[in-house]
Amino acid sequence: MLAKSTEYAIRAxxxxxxxxxxxxxxxxxxxAKEIEAPPAFSAKILQTLxxxxxxxxxxxxxxxFFFNNEQxxxxxxxxxxxxxxxxxxxxxGFGLKSCNNDNPCPLHEQYKEVRxxxxxxxxxxxxxxxxxxxxxxxxxLNRGIG
Amino acid sequence: MLAKSTEYAIRAxxxxxxxxxxxxxxxxxxxAKEIEAPPAFSAKILQTLxxxxxxxxxxxxxxxFFFNNEQxxxxxxxxxxxxxxxxxxxxxGFGLKSCNNDNPCPLHEQYKEVRxxxxxxxxxxxxxxxxxxxxxxxxxLNRGIG
DNA sequence: TTATAAAAGGACCCCGTTGTCCTTTTATAA
DNA sequence: TTATAAAAGGACAACGGGGTCCTTTTATAA
Numbered sequence: 001m002l003a004k005s006t007e008y009a010i011r012a013x014x015x016x017x018x019x020x021x022x023x024x025x026x027x028x029x030x031x032a033k034e035i036e037a038p039p040a041f042s043a044k045i046l047q048t049l050x051x052x053x054x055x056x057x058x059x060x061x062x063x064x065f066f067f068n069n070e071q072x073x074x075x076x077x078x079x080x081x082x083x084x085x086x087x088x089x090x091x092x093g094f095g096l097k098s099c100n101n102d103n104p105c106p107l108h109e110q111y112k113e114v115r116x117x118x119x120x121x122x123x124x125x126x127x128x129x130x131x132x133x134x135x136x137x138x139x140x141l142n143r144g145i146g
Numbered sequence: 147m148l149a150k151s152t153e154y155a156i157r158a159x160x161x162x163x164x165x166x167x168x169x170x171x172x173x174x175x176x177x178a179k180e181i182e183a184p185p186a187f188s189a190k191i192l193q194t195l196x197x198x199x200x201x202x203x204x205x206x207x208x209x210x211f212f213f214n215n216e217q218x219x220x221x222x223x224x225x226x227x228x229x230x231x232x233x234x235x236x237x238x239g240f241g242l243k244s245c246n247n248d249n250p251c252p253l254h255e256q257y258k259e260v261r262x263x264x265x266x267x268x269x270x271x272x273x274x275x276x277x278x279x280x281x282x283x284x285x286x287l288n289r290g291i292g
Numbered sequence: 293t294t295a296t297a298a299a300a301g302g303a304c305c306c307c308g309t310t311g312t313c314c315t316t317t318t319a320t321a322a
Numbered sequence: 323t324t325a326t327a328a329a330a331g332g333a334c335a336a337c338g339g340g341g342t343c344c345t346t347t348t349a350t351a352a
Contacts, residue, residue, distance in 0.1 A: 001147060001234070001237075002239070002241075003309075003310095004309080004310070005310075007240060007241030008241070011240065011241065027328065027329080028328085028329075038311055038312080039312095041310065041312080043329075043330085044310095044311085044331095046329085047330065050330090051330095057328095057329060057330090058318095059317070059318045059319055059328060059329045060317090060320055060326090061319060061320040061321060061327045061328060062319080062320060062321085062327080062328080063318085063320090063328045063329060064328075064329085088147075093147060093148065094153060095148075095150065096288065098288065099286075104284075104286070105285055105287070106160070106277075106279040106287075107267075107271065108285065110267045110271065111267070113263070114263050114264045114267070117263065121256045121257070125253065125256065131252075133252040134252060138250075138252075139250050139251055139254065140251065141242075149339075149340090150339080150340070151340070173298065173299080175298095186342050187340065189299075189300085190301095193300060196300090197300090203298095203299060204299080204348095205297090205298060206296090206348050206350055207296065207298065207348095207349060207350040208297080208349080208350060209297075209350090210298080210299085293352100294352090295351090296350085296351080296352095297348100297349085297351095299346105299349100300346075300347070300348095302343100302344090302346095303342100303343085303344090304343080304344100305340105305342075305343100306339100306341075307339095307340085308339095308340105309336105309338090310336080311335080312333100313332100314331100314332090315331085315332085316332095317329085317330070318327100319326100319328080320327080320328095321325090322323100322324090322326095
Protein backbone atom coordinates (compact mmCIF):
# COMPACT_ATOMS: atom_id res chain seq x y z
CA MET A 1 0.00 0.00 0.00
CA LEU A 2 2.56 2.57 1.13
CA ALA A 3 6.16 2.80 -0.05
CA LYS A 4 8.77 1.46 2.34
CA SER A 5 10.29 4.91 2.67
CA THR A 6 6.90 6.31 3.66
CA GLU A 7 6.56 3.69 6.36
CA TYR A 8 10.03 4.52 7.65
CA ALA A 9 9.07 8.20 7.62
CA ILE A 10 5.94 7.66 9.70
CA ARG A 11 7.73 5.45 12.21
CA ALA A 12 10.58 7.95 12.44
CA UNK A 13 8.24 10.86 13.07
CA UNK A 14 6.40 8.95 15.78
CA UNK A 15 9.67 8.16 17.50
CA UNK A 16 10.84 11.76 17.30
CA UNK A 17 7.57 12.87 18.86
CA UNK A 18 7.94 10.36 21.70
CA UNK A 19 11.49 11.51 22.42
CA UNK A 20 10.51 15.16 22.16
CA UNK A 21 7.88 14.59 24.84
CA UNK A 22 10.73 13.34 26.99
CA UNK A 23 12.63 16.55 26.27
CA UNK A 24 15.07 14.88 23.90
CA UNK A 25 16.04 15.49 20.28
CA UNK A 26 17.06 12.17 18.76
CA UNK A 27 19.67 11.95 16.00
CA UNK A 28 19.76 9.82 12.87
CA UNK A 29 21.56 6.89 14.52
CA UNK A 30 19.15 6.62 17.43
CA UNK A 31 16.11 6.96 15.17
CA ALA A 32 17.33 4.39 12.63
CA LYS A 33 18.03 1.87 15.37
CA GLU A 34 14.62 2.34 16.94
CA ILE A 35 12.61 2.08 13.73
CA GLU A 36 14.77 -0.75 12.39
CA ALA A 37 15.78 1.04 9.22
CA PRO A 38 19.19 1.50 7.57
CA PRO A 39 20.89 4.58 9.11
CA ALA A 40 22.04 6.17 5.86
CA PHE A 41 18.65 5.70 4.29
CA SER A 42 16.92 7.06 7.39
CA ALA A 43 19.11 10.14 7.07
CA LYS A 44 17.83 10.69 3.54
CA ILE A 45 14.25 10.33 4.65
CA LEU A 46 14.69 12.70 7.57
CA GLN A 47 16.29 15.14 5.14
CA THR A 48 13.20 14.99 2.93
CA LEU A 49 10.93 15.56 5.90
CA UNK A 50 12.87 18.58 7.15
CA UNK A 51 13.24 20.01 3.65
CA UNK A 52 9.45 19.97 3.42
CA UNK A 53 9.22 21.44 6.91
CA UNK A 54 7.26 18.59 8.43
CA UNK A 55 10.06 18.34 10.94
CA UNK A 56 12.77 20.62 12.30
CA UNK A 57 16.41 19.79 12.79
CA UNK A 58 19.44 21.27 14.48
CA UNK A 59 22.93 20.78 13.10
CA UNK A 60 26.11 20.54 15.11
CA UNK A 61 26.85 19.26 18.58
CA UNK A 62 23.75 18.48 20.56
CA UNK A 63 21.68 18.68 17.39
CA UNK A 64 18.94 16.33 16.28
CA PHE A 65 15.36 16.24 15.08
CA PHE A 66 12.33 17.78 16.71
CA PHE A 67 8.89 19.22 16.12
CA ASN A 68 8.44 22.93 16.22
CA ASN A 69 5.97 23.35 19.08
CA GLU A 70 4.09 26.08 17.23
CA GLN A 71 2.95 23.83 14.43
CA UNK A 72 -0.24 21.83 14.44
CA UNK A 73 -0.62 18.09 14.53
CA UNK A 74 0.78 16.33 11.50
CA UNK A 75 -1.59 14.05 9.59
CA UNK A 76 -0.42 10.84 7.97
CA UNK A 77 -1.72 12.26 4.73
CA UNK A 78 0.76 15.13 4.90
CA UNK A 79 3.58 12.64 5.35
CA UNK A 80 2.43 10.39 2.52
CA UNK A 81 1.95 13.39 0.25
CA UNK A 82 5.52 14.55 0.79
CA UNK A 83 7.09 11.10 0.57
CA UNK A 84 5.33 9.58 -2.42
CA UNK A 85 2.60 11.88 -3.68
CA UNK A 86 -1.05 10.89 -3.57
CA UNK A 87 -1.40 8.72 -6.66
CA UNK A 88 -2.41 5.77 -4.47
CA UNK A 89 -5.63 7.58 -3.53
CA UNK A 90 -6.65 8.10 -7.13
CA UNK A 91 -5.45 5.06 -9.03
CA UNK A 92 -7.92 2.55 -10.47
CA GLY A 93 -7.76 -0.83 -8.76
CA PHE A 94 -7.85 -2.41 -12.17
CA GLY A 95 -5.00 -0.32 -13.53
CA LEU A 96 -7.14 1.58 -16.05
CA LYS A 97 -6.14 5.12 -16.90
CA SER A 98 -9.63 6.01 -18.02
CA CYS A 99 -11.54 4.67 -15.03
CA ASN A 100 -13.85 7.08 -13.21
CA ASN A 101 -17.42 7.37 -11.98
CA ASP A 102 -18.78 7.94 -15.49
CA ASN A 103 -16.63 5.32 -17.10
CA PRO A 104 -16.11 2.70 -14.40
CA CYS A 105 -14.01 -0.42 -14.55
CA PRO A 106 -15.87 -3.48 -13.31
CA LEU A 107 -14.26 -3.13 -9.90
CA HIS A 108 -14.73 0.60 -9.58
CA GLU A 109 -17.44 0.85 -6.91
CA GLN A 110 -16.01 -1.75 -4.56
CA TYR A 111 -12.43 -0.54 -4.88
CA LYS A 112 -13.39 3.08 -4.46
CA GLU A 113 -14.96 2.24 -1.14
CA VAL A 114 -11.73 0.72 0.18
CA ARG A 115 -9.52 3.45 -1.23
CA UNK A 116 -11.72 6.23 0.15
CA UNK A 117 -11.80 4.59 3.56
CA UNK A 118 -8.01 4.51 3.61
CA UNK A 119 -7.91 8.14 2.52
CA UNK A 120 -10.19 9.07 5.43
CA UNK A 121 -7.99 7.25 7.90
CA UNK A 122 -4.78 8.93 6.86
CA UNK A 123 -6.43 12.32 6.85
CA UNK A 124 -7.75 11.84 10.37
CA UNK A 125 -4.85 10.07 12.01
CA UNK A 126 -1.90 12.15 13.15
CA UNK A 127 1.64 11.42 14.21
CA UNK A 128 0.73 12.82 17.60
CA UNK A 129 -2.30 10.57 18.04
CA UNK A 130 -0.28 7.48 17.10
CA UNK A 131 2.54 8.53 19.43
CA UNK A 132 0.05 9.01 22.24
CA UNK A 133 -1.18 5.44 21.80
CA UNK A 134 2.35 4.19 22.19
CA UNK A 135 3.00 6.42 25.18
CA UNK A 136 -0.07 4.95 26.86
CA UNK A 137 1.11 1.43 26.09
CA UNK A 138 -1.79 0.71 23.75
CA UNK A 139 0.44 0.05 20.77
CA UNK A 140 4.06 -0.58 19.83
CA LEU A 141 6.58 0.87 17.38
CA ASN A 142 8.68 -2.26 17.16
CA ARG A 143 9.07 -5.23 19.46
CA GLY A 144 11.25 -3.24 21.87
CA ILE A 145 10.52 0.05 23.64
CA GLY A 146 6.71 0.04 23.47
CA MET B 147 -2.29 -2.02 -4.06
CA LEU B 148 -1.90 -4.77 -6.65
CA ALA B 149 1.21 -5.39 -8.73
CA LYS B 150 1.04 -4.21 -12.31
CA SER B 151 1.40 -7.78 -13.54
CA THR B 152 -1.60 -8.81 -11.42
CA GLU B 153 -3.67 -6.03 -12.95
CA TYR B 154 -2.65 -7.14 -16.43
CA ALA B 155 -3.55 -10.71 -15.46
CA ILE B 156 -7.05 -9.79 -14.33
CA ARG B 157 -7.72 -7.65 -17.39
CA ALA B 158 -6.40 -10.41 -19.64
CA UNK B 159 -8.60 -13.05 -18.04
CA UNK B 160 -11.66 -10.86 -18.36
CA UNK B 161 -10.96 -10.32 -22.04
CA UNK B 162 -10.41 -14.02 -22.64
CA UNK B 163 -13.76 -14.75 -20.99
CA UNK B 164 -15.53 -12.17 -23.15
CA UNK B 165 -14.04 -13.63 -26.32
CA UNK B 166 -14.77 -17.19 -25.21
CA UNK B 167 -18.42 -16.23 -24.83
CA UNK B 168 -18.26 -15.18 -28.47
CA UNK B 169 -16.83 -18.59 -29.35
CA UNK B 170 -13.31 -17.26 -29.90
CA UNK B 171 -9.93 -18.10 -28.39
CA UNK B 172 -7.79 -14.97 -28.41
CA UNK B 173 -4.01 -15.12 -28.76
CA UNK B 174 -1.29 -13.13 -27.03
CA UNK B 175 -1.22 -10.34 -29.60
CA UNK B 176 -4.96 -9.72 -29.52
CA UNK B 177 -5.07 -9.85 -25.72
CA ALA B 178 -2.10 -7.52 -25.25
CA LYS B 179 -3.60 -4.98 -27.62
CA GLU B 180 -6.96 -5.05 -25.87
CA ILE B 181 -5.64 -4.72 -22.34
CA GLU B 182 -3.01 -2.16 -23.36
CA ALA B 183 -0.05 -4.16 -22.10
CA PRO B 184 3.30 -5.02 -23.75
CA PRO B 185 2.83 -8.19 -25.86
CA ALA B 186 5.97 -10.01 -24.67
CA PHE B 187 5.15 -9.27 -21.06
CA SER B 188 1.54 -10.33 -21.56
CA ALA B 189 2.86 -13.63 -22.91
CA LYS B 190 4.80 -14.19 -19.69
CA ILE B 191 1.75 -13.43 -17.59
CA LEU B 192 -0.49 -15.72 -19.61
CA GLN B 193 2.18 -18.39 -19.26
CA THR B 194 2.03 -18.06 -15.49
CA LEU B 195 -1.74 -18.28 -15.51
CA UNK B 196 -1.82 -21.40 -17.65
CA UNK B 197 1.03 -23.03 -15.72
CA UNK B 198 -1.10 -22.64 -12.60
CA UNK B 199 -4.11 -23.92 -14.49
CA UNK B 200 -6.25 -20.84 -14.03
CA UNK B 201 -6.51 -20.77 -17.79
CA UNK B 202 -6.10 -23.22 -20.65
CA UNK B 203 -4.18 -22.73 -23.84
CA UNK B 204 -3.77 -24.42 -27.19
CA UNK B 205 -0.50 -24.29 -29.09
CA UNK B 206 -0.07 -24.26 -32.82
CA UNK B 207 -2.22 -22.92 -35.62
CA UNK B 208 -5.61 -21.80 -34.47
CA UNK B 209 -4.43 -21.92 -30.88
CA UNK B 210 -5.07 -19.38 -28.16
CA PHE B 211 -6.31 -19.00 -24.62
CA PHE B 212 -9.60 -20.16 -23.15
CA PHE B 213 -11.38 -21.30 -20.03
CA ASN B 214 -12.07 -24.94 -19.53
CA ASN B 215 -15.85 -24.99 -19.34
CA GLU B 216 -15.80 -27.59 -16.57
CA GLN B 217 -14.09 -25.35 -14.07
CA UNK B 218 -15.89 -23.07 -11.65
CA UNK B 219 -15.82 -19.32 -11.61
CA UNK B 220 -12.43 -17.84 -10.93
CA UNK B 221 -12.15 -15.42 -8.00
CA UNK B 222 -9.85 -12.42 -8.10
CA UNK B 223 -8.22 -13.82 -5.01
CA UNK B 224 -7.12 -16.92 -6.92
CA UNK B 225 -5.53 -14.71 -9.54
CA UNK B 226 -3.79 -12.49 -7.01
CA UNK B 227 -2.56 -15.50 -5.09
CA UNK B 228 -0.94 -16.99 -8.18
CA UNK B 229 0.52 -13.72 -9.45
CA UNK B 230 1.97 -12.15 -6.32
CA UNK B 231 1.08 -14.26 -3.29
CA UNK B 232 -1.11 -12.92 -0.52
CA UNK B 233 1.32 -10.86 1.52
CA UNK B 234 -0.73 -7.74 0.81
CA UNK B 235 -3.59 -9.18 2.86
CA UNK B 236 -1.38 -9.78 5.89
CA UNK B 237 1.16 -6.98 5.91
CA UNK B 238 1.10 -4.32 8.60
CA GLY B 239 0.20 -0.88 7.26
CA PHE B 240 3.01 0.52 9.35
CA GLY B 241 5.59 -1.90 8.01
CA LEU B 242 6.12 -3.73 11.31
CA LYS B 243 7.02 -7.41 11.19
CA SER B 244 5.72 -8.00 14.68
CA CYS B 245 2.32 -6.33 14.30
CA ASN B 246 -0.75 -8.43 15.12
CA ASN B 247 -3.90 -8.31 17.22
CA ASP B 248 -2.00 -8.95 20.45
CA ASN B 249 0.84 -6.63 19.62
CA PRO B 250 -0.72 -3.94 17.44
CA CYS B 251 0.96 -1.03 15.75
CA PRO B 252 -0.84 2.28 16.34
CA LEU B 253 -2.60 1.95 13.00
CA HIS B 254 -3.51 -1.70 13.33
CA GLU B 255 -7.28 -1.54 13.86
CA GLN B 256 -8.01 1.03 11.20
CA TYR B 257 -5.75 -0.54 8.60
CA LYS B 258 -7.03 -4.02 9.29
CA GLU B 259 -10.53 -2.86 8.48
CA VAL B 260 -9.49 -1.60 5.06
CA ARG B 261 -7.33 -4.61 4.32
CA UNK B 262 -10.02 -7.08 5.35
CA UNK B 263 -12.61 -5.28 3.26
CA UNK B 264 -10.37 -5.56 0.23
CA UNK B 265 -9.81 -9.23 1.01
CA UNK B 266 -13.58 -9.79 1.09
CA UNK B 267 -14.03 -8.09 -2.26
CA UNK B 268 -11.42 -10.13 -4.08
CA UNK B 269 -12.77 -13.33 -2.59
CA UNK B 270 -16.29 -12.57 -3.74
CA UNK B 271 -15.64 -11.04 -7.14
CA UNK B 272 -14.96 -13.35 -10.04
CA UNK B 273 -13.57 -12.93 -13.52
CA UNK B 274 -16.94 -14.09 -14.83
CA UNK B 275 -18.90 -11.53 -12.82
CA UNK B 276 -16.65 -8.71 -13.99
CA UNK B 277 -16.88 -9.91 -17.58
CA UNK B 278 -20.65 -10.03 -17.33
CA UNK B 279 -20.72 -6.38 -16.27
CA UNK B 280 -18.75 -5.47 -19.35
CA UNK B 281 -20.91 -7.61 -21.57
CA UNK B 282 -23.99 -5.79 -20.28
CA UNK B 283 -22.32 -2.42 -20.90
CA UNK B 284 -22.19 -1.55 -17.20
CA UNK B 285 -18.42 -1.23 -17.16
CA UNK B 286 -15.41 -0.98 -19.46
CA LEU B 287 -12.10 -2.77 -19.88
CA ASN B 288 -10.34 0.12 -21.56
CA ARG B 289 -11.65 3.15 -23.41
CA GLY B 290 -12.44 1.09 -26.52
CA ILE B 291 -14.58 -2.04 -26.89
CA GLY B 292 -16.73 -1.75 -23.74
C1' DT C 293 4.67 -34.07 -44.90
C1' DT C 294 5.78 -29.59 -44.88
C1' DA C 295 5.18 -24.58 -44.12
C1' DT C 296 3.13 -21.89 -40.91
C1' DA C 297 1.08 -20.11 -36.78
C1' DA C 298 0.81 -20.25 -32.28
C1' DA C 299 2.27 -20.86 -27.11
C1' DA C 300 6.36 -22.07 -23.96
C1' DG C 301 10.58 -21.04 -22.18
C1' DG C 302 15.18 -19.20 -21.27
C1' DA C 303 18.36 -15.42 -21.07
C1' DC C 304 18.77 -11.05 -20.70
C1' DC C 305 18.04 -5.70 -19.99
C1' DC C 306 16.08 -1.38 -17.80
C1' DC C 307 14.79 1.56 -14.38
C1' DG C 308 12.97 3.19 -10.03
C1' DT C 309 13.21 2.40 -5.31
C1' DT C 310 16.03 1.27 -1.83
C1' DG C 311 20.31 1.76 0.20
C1' DT C 312 25.60 3.25 0.83
C1' DC C 313 29.54 6.28 1.26
C1' DC C 314 32.05 10.23 1.49
C1' DT C 315 32.43 15.21 1.77
C1' DT C 316 30.64 19.66 3.30
C1' DT C 317 28.36 22.64 6.36
C1' DT C 318 27.11 24.13 10.92
C1' DA C 319 26.90 24.47 15.74
C1' DT C 320 28.59 23.74 20.32
C1' DA C 321 31.58 22.31 24.16
C1' DA C 322 36.02 22.50 25.84
C1' DT D 323 39.36 29.23 18.66
C1' DT D 324 39.66 24.70 17.88
C1' DA D 325 38.17 19.83 18.08
C1' DT D 326 34.17 17.46 17.77
C1' DA D 327 29.53 16.07 16.88
C1' DA D 328 25.86 16.50 14.31
C1' DA D 329 22.76 17.23 9.87
C1' DA D 330 22.98 18.23 4.68
C1' DG D 331 24.07 16.87 0.35
C1' DG D 332 25.96 14.66 -3.78
C1' DA D 333 27.44 10.61 -6.19
C1' DC D 334 27.02 6.14 -6.69
C1' DA D 335 25.63 0.83 -5.94
C1' DA D 336 22.26 -3.04 -5.51
C1' DC D 337 18.03 -5.23 -6.05
C1' DG D 338 13.54 -6.45 -7.87
C1' DG D 339 9.67 -5.78 -10.79
C1' DG D 340 8.65 -4.85 -15.26
C1' DG D 341 9.79 -5.68 -19.85
C1' DT D 342 12.26 -7.60 -24.38
C1' DC D 343 14.11 -10.98 -27.60
C1' DC D 344 15.16 -15.14 -29.51
C1' DT D 345 14.76 -20.12 -29.72
C1' DT D 346 12.06 -24.31 -29.01
C1' DT D 347 7.98 -26.94 -29.01
C1' DT D 348 3.54 -28.12 -30.78
C1' DA D 349 -0.39 -28.22 -33.61
C1' DT D 350 -2.86 -27.52 -37.84
C1' DA D 351 -3.94 -26.25 -42.65
C1' DA D 352 -2.46 -26.71 -47.17
